[in-house]
Amino acid sequence: MARRLPRKDVAIVGLGWTGSIMALELARAGLEVVAIERGPWRDTATDFNIGTAPDELRYAVRHDIFLRPRQETLTMRNNSSQAALPIRRWGSFLPGNGVGGAGSHWNGQTWRFLPDDLRIRSHLTERYGAGFLPEGNQIQDWPMSYDELEPFYDKFEYVLGISGKAGNLKGEVQPGGNPFEGVRSREYPTPPMKQGYSQELFTKAASGMGLHPFPRPSANLSTAYTNPYGCSMAPCTYCGFCERFGCSNYSKSSPQTCVLPALVREPNFEARTECEVTKVNLSGDGKMAKSVTYIDANGEEWEQPADLVLLCAYGLFNVRLMLLSGIGKPYDFSSGEGVVGRNYAYQTGSGATAFFENVNFNPFAAAGSLGAALDDYNSDNFDHGPHGFVGGASITNAYTNGRPIMYRPTPRGTPTWGSAWKKAVRDTYQRVTNVGAQGSVMSYRANYLDLDPTYKDQLGRPLMRMTFDFQPNEIKMANWMAERCEEIAKAMGAKTTQLNRLTTPWNVVPYQSTHNTGGAVTGADPKTSAVNRYLQSWDVANVFVMGACTFPQNAGYNPTGTVGALTYWALDAIQNKYLKSPGALVQQ
Amino acid sequence: MQTDDRSLMRAKFAPSTEKPKHAGMSRRSLLATAALLITTSGATAKVVTKVLPWRPNEVYPVTPVVPGGWLFFTADEAAVVDAIVDRLIPADELGPGAKEAGVTTFIDRQLTGPYGGHDWLYMQGPFSSNPLPTQGLQSPLTPRQQYRQGLAALSAYCKANFGGRGFTDLNNEEKEKLLSGMEKGDVKFEGFSSRMLFNAVYANTMEGFFADPIYGGNKDMAGWKLIGFPGVRYDFRDVIDNPNKPYTLPPVSMQGRQAWGER
Numbered sequence: 001m002a003r004r005l006p007r008k009d010v011a012i013v014g015l016g017w018t019g020s021i022m023a024l025e026l027a028r029a030g031l032e033v034v035a036i037e038r039g040p041w042r043d044t045a046t047d048f049n050i051g052t053a054p055d056e057l058r059y060a061v062r063h064d065i066f067l068r069p070r071q072e073t074l075t076m077r078n079n080s081s082q083a084a085l086p087i088r089r090w091g092s093f094l095p096g097n098g099v100g101g102a103g104s105h106w107n108g109q110t111w112r113f114l115p116d117d118l119r120i121r122s123h124l125t126e127r128y129g130a131g132f133l134p135e136g137n138q139i140q141d142w143p144m145s146y147d148e149l150e151p152f153y154d155k156f157e158y159v160l161g162i163s164g165k166a167g168n169l170k171g172e173v174q175p176g177g178n179p180f181e182g183v184r185s186r187e188y189p190t191p192p193m194k195q196g197y198s199q200e201l202f203t204k205a206a207s208g209m210g211l212h213p214f215p216r217p218s219a220n221l222s223t224a225y226t227n228p229y230g231c232s233m234a235p236c237t238y239c240g241f242c243e244r245f246g247c248s249n250y251s252k253s254s255p256q257t258c259v260l261p262a263l264v265r266e267p268n269f270e271a272r273t274e275c276e277v278t279k280v281n282l283s284g285d286g287k288m289a290k291s292v293t294y295i296d297a298n299g300e301e302w303e304q305p306a307d308l309v310l311l312c313a314y315g316l317f318n319v320r321l322m323l324l325s326g327i328g329k330p331y332d333f334s335s336g337e338g339v340v341g342r343n344y345a346y347q348t349g350s351g352a353t354a355f356f357e358n359v360n361f362n363p364f365a366a367a368g369s370l371g372a373a374l375d376d377y378n379s380d381n382f383d384h385g386p387h388g389f390v391g392g393a394s395i396t397n398a399y400t401n402g403r404p405i406m407y408r409p410t411p412r413g414t415p416t417w418g419s420a421w422k423k424a425v426r427d428t429y430q431r432v433t434n435v436g437a438q439g440s441v442m443s444y445r446a447n448y449l450d451l452d453p454t455y456k457d458q459l460g461r462p463l464m465r466m467t468f469d470f471q472p473n474e475i476k477m478a479n480w481m482a483e484r485c486e487e488i489a490k491a492m493g494a495k496t497t498q499l500n501r502l503t504t505p506w507n508v509v510p511y512q513s514t515h516n517t518g519g520a521v522t523g524a525d526p527k528t529s530a531v532n533r534y535l536q537s538w539d540v541a542n543v544f545v546m547g548a549c550t551f552p553q554n555a556g557y558n559p560t561g562t563v564g565a566l567t568y569w570a571l572d573a574i575q576n577k578y579l580k581s582p583g584a585l586v587q588q
Numbered sequence: 589m590q591t592d593d594r595s596l597m598r599a600k601f602a603p604s605t606e607k608p609k610h611a612g613m614s615r616r617s618l619l620a621t622a623a624l625l626i627t628t629s630g631a632t633a634k635v636v637t638k639v640l641p642w643r644p645n646e647v648y649p650v651t652p653v654v655p656g657g658w659l660f661f662t663a664d665e666a667a668v669v670d671a672i673v674d675r676l677i678p679a680d681e682l683g684p685g686a687k688e689a690g691v692t693t694f695i696d697r698q699l700t701g702p703y704g705g706h707d708w709l710y711m712q713g714p715f716s717s718n719p720l721p722t723q724g725l726q727s728p729l730t731p732r733q734q735y736r737q738g739l740a741a742l743s744a745y746c747k748a749n750f751g752g753r754g755f756t757d758l759n760n761e762e763k764e765k766l767l768s769g770m771e772k773g774d775v776k777f778e779g780f781s782s783r784m785l786f787n788a789v790y791a792n793t794m795e796g797f798f799a800d801p802i803y804g805g806n807k808d809m810a811g812w813k814l815i816g817f818p819g820v821r822y823d824f825r826d827v828i829d830n831p832n833k834p835y836t837l838p839p840v841s842m843q844g845r846q847a848w849g850e851r
């Protein structure tokens with residue numbers, strides 16, 4: 001039996017990016033806030049210590065600071081006719097664990113979605129007609145506009161200190177920035193990072209082709225910066241132990257560097273770590289959350305009553321907690337009804353590898369978000385009419401690292417071992433670069449999340465089951481993008497190039513991205529969305545759901561800029577609407 | 589490390605019978621339970637409030653591997669692994685190979701740790717006998733079991749097919765042909781997948797040759813020197829400022845480098 005604890009105003013499940021921001025702002029608003037986090041406390045000086053941090057084997061290969069599948073994993077299959085099996089070892093994506101969440105070991109590529117991305121169904125239908133949308137799609141408009149989100153994108157970027165160059169300031173296109181981006185109210189908080197030699201070649205080649213390259217917006221800071229919460233950061237040293245690692249230099253924006261130093265000083269705030277929330281408990285009529293149940297490090301069960309429950313456990317785990325707690329109607333693939341688990345989407349990856357001669361790219365001088373990008377082929381920035389697909393990709397030339405256990409490129413056809421392999425590894429390391437396309441994934445009836453009928457976690461609760469595959473539209477799009485990447489690679493002066501098509505069917509083994517979206521999407525209609533425009537559950541008014549699970553479909557960008565903007569947007573609604581008059585903020 | 593410590597280690601890597609109550613927590617969290625705070629209401633949790641919980645080196649430092657002897661392998665097994673890794677990354681005019689770089693010691697020590705038992709992975713059944721290729725790792729066998737059973741199967745295969753000789757007795761051409769067959773899965777061992785053994789040794793060889801030398805492989809940073817990886821210098825602003833220039837400084841590992849003196 002769970003023992004009951006004294007009531008709190010707010011219980012936050014998970015203390016990563018979204019949880020730490022919510023906790024700080026609501027504690028400052030005077031509420032009693034408890035954050036319950038299943039992993040350990042992590043700080044820069046102690047846990048991302050320079051004497052232990054740059055360890056490729058430990059962090060990048062053995063996944064020391066990630067969630068351990070033994071504690072929780074998912075099952076997966078490509079379509080509903082197959083039997084799902086557990087993801088026994090992480091591959092395609094890498095969920096975080098512990099204070100900071102995936103925000104402590106992310107790359108830091110911090111994007112805004114384009115205005116068209118947020119009204120995508122209307123936009124595509126207006127431009128191409130409804131018949132142009134792919135078969136089986138469940139593409140939906142977002143229930144808020146880019147203009148409504150802009151102040152909150154801005155706020156998130158200033159908390160993180162993002163390094164970049166604006167491309168559109170108050171409607172005026174800026175040289176050196178991304179001319180396709182939505183209107184910004186002000187310049188990025190810090191100037192763009194320096195770029196390497198290969199980005200120089202990319203920028204020159206792309207400009208020569210009439211494309212519009214710009215430095216990728218980065219949470220690896222170009223200069224020292226103090227954010228609005230008073231947290232200070234130091235310049236990035238291009239150390240190359242960035243994604244999958246915590247930063248020893250206080251240079252990567254993370255909950256540790258940007259939020260926690262202020263948060264732990266708030267007298268109304270308390271964090272309980274190594275405590276896993278197992279359920280949100282609802283009132284008899286199912287309309288209100290009463291409390292959350294959690295299990296502490298000793299295996300003891302506790303019940304924490306709270307007036308407001310915020311799910312900040314990472315998108316996938318928010319969806320599982322909703323399914324396990326009965327928040328919202330589960331999505332049923334056969335009938336197409338229900339909303340929790342609906343519209344799961346992901347990200348495509350394709351591109352071209354470029355081999356040069358007589359160059360020193362020095363791939364180890366790198367950072368998680370270093371790179372030059374272009375958006376000419378993203379979203380609907382080009383005419384899709386002749387191509388027969390929807391969606392697009394951001395195209396990038398980047399080095400995130402040159403760590404040799406995982407980064408040892410050789411030309412296709414090279415032997416995998418022996419002296420010939422050894423020679424090829426040595427000869428290739430300095431002279432290869434990549435032009436990559438990170439593409440959108442639309443939502444489809446056939447891609448979804450539900451509870452697995454067979455496999456359980458160590459507490460005996462069903463794992464979540466992921467049914468996902470890349471659909472013909474995404475395959476067509478990603479492979480078309482790969483050809484664009486190859487054109488640029490050739491223009492950069494590559495001696496030889498190699499086309500990297502999208503790997504299909506979706507395979508759980510190679511790392512692709514931790515950009516899992518959907519499952520509890522935001523929308524205007526409770527029949528096709530789990531949360532309203534303020535990320536409030538349609539069914540349980542005192543539960544708000546953060547994270548990329550609220551995306552109706554995914555765009556051709558990394559998600560966290562938009563996750564952060566949505567968090568501040570929801571926070572604004574909680575502070576200015578919900579706390580004044582608790583209840584449903586949108587009437588059904 | 590003293591010999592008696594080793595026998596202790598040998599006992600340690602036998603699967604532990606003692607289960608933490610809430611498994612999946614890190615080793616560190618188990619240690620930390622001793623320091624749990626009791627809240628006013630009696631809940632046991634690490635409670636963080638008002639002041640940062642500065643606890644230096646909460647993240648456990650790596651214990652440097654001291655080469656010499658075997659903690660997991662028998663001497664015969666180690667000789668076979670040595671012979672395999674020597675073919676995968678041979679010593680040649682480009683420098684030392686995996687054997688010289690201590691990769692067998694690396695693998696031996698890795699097998700005694702959490703990796704060797706797949707301690708952090710989801711290992712609950714049922715285990716499918718016909719997973720989809722897209723579903724990744726689905727075997728119930730831990731790396732320790734893969735090596736123990738796989739090496740025994742390889743040894744039996746060699747005895748039966750090479751006139752009673754063991755793997756180490758084969759000439760280089762025979763070894764390489766056999767390894768290629770294992771890589772493709774063409775070679776059929778009795779009761780064990782030859783490909784599974786190959787994949788395990790292959791992945792661990794690459795890890796050992798290119799991981800920080802603190803783990804026992806990549807001796808003298810041979811792997812890093814081969815490709816020109818400078819290691820853990822952690823500051824490459826000078827490189828970014830000087831595009832397309834060869835990098836000439838020697839690599840540095842987590843324990844520094846030889847030139848910094850004996851440790």
Ligand SMILES: Cc1cc2nc3c(=O)[nH]c(=O)nc-3n(C[C@H](O)[C@H](O)[C@H](O)COP(=O)(O)OP(=O)(O)OC[C@H]3O[C@@H](n4cnc5c(N)ncnc54)[C@H](O)[C@@H]3O)c2cc1C
Nearest residue numbers: 014016017018038098101102103107108109277313558560
């Ligand atoms: C290697 C890597 C690279 C990435 N790179 C980028 C990038 O370049 N750009 C980008 O936009 N995004 C990137 N991401 C994604 C980004 O990290 C996430 O989008 C972001 O952290 C999501 O914030 P969140 O608050 O939703 O989840 P998180 O930051 O992961 O926080 C969730 C927290 O909840 C905790 N939790 C989960 N379940 C429970 C439970 N039941 N009880 C208690 N606590 C629980 C977790 O332990 C975790 O601490 C990357 C991710 C990874 C892993």
Ligand code: SF4
Nearest residue numbers: 236237239242247367
């Ligand atoms: S690359 Fe920069 S931001 Fe990333 S870990 Fe290294 S110093 Fe930190």
